[in-house]
Amino acid sequence: MTSKTKAPLGPGEQRTRQRRRTQMIYLGVAAVIGGTIGGMTGFFDQGDGNIFGGDWESVKLPPAVALLAAAGFLAALLALPLYGFRMIDDYKRERNLIAFTGGCLSVLAGYPMWAALHAGGFVPAPHAFGMFAIAYVSMIVAFLYARWRL
């Protein structure tokens, strides 16, 4: 029988593992908040609207659930990212800034483009969720570009 003894972790590796655990907790909290908002809004949805189609008039939620969802979005899309920015190092911050820049520029260019195309009769009128989706998807694409190419 052979016994494989692992070399004890150095102080640096211990710190790295601790950093990774913190990141996992961060992602877990984000996932729980996201899941809670999604589940809650799906469960309490009272209307026939569809935010993907911009059908806002028919989207209905109980006021208390709406307030909770808004608080959840504030935590998930503002507080957590700001907290995360303070936790990460320069390298990851640079990649995240590239991602945010990608999202921001896409909105700046996307809205007038969409409006012009709508004016020409090519597409429906710009709506809020569409702009949100453009920003979100562009941010992810820019992040992936920064991650794999830079």
Place this chain on the structure above:
Amino acid sequence: MKNRLKVLRAERDWSQAELAGRLDVSRQAVNAIETGKHDPSLPLAFRIARLFDMRIEDIFDDGELA
């Protein structure tokens, strides 16, 4: 920017994770610096220099000095 980080790390038999922890950065950051994909900030460059007890210019080379 070229640097000797990988060599210095190997001399001490440290993994990237070990060096990352000692510098308080992510392992990906160490990898990116070693491969020249990312230039460290000045505070991080100082931390690296202090960790290896060297001067910054002994570790990093911007190609300006012949």
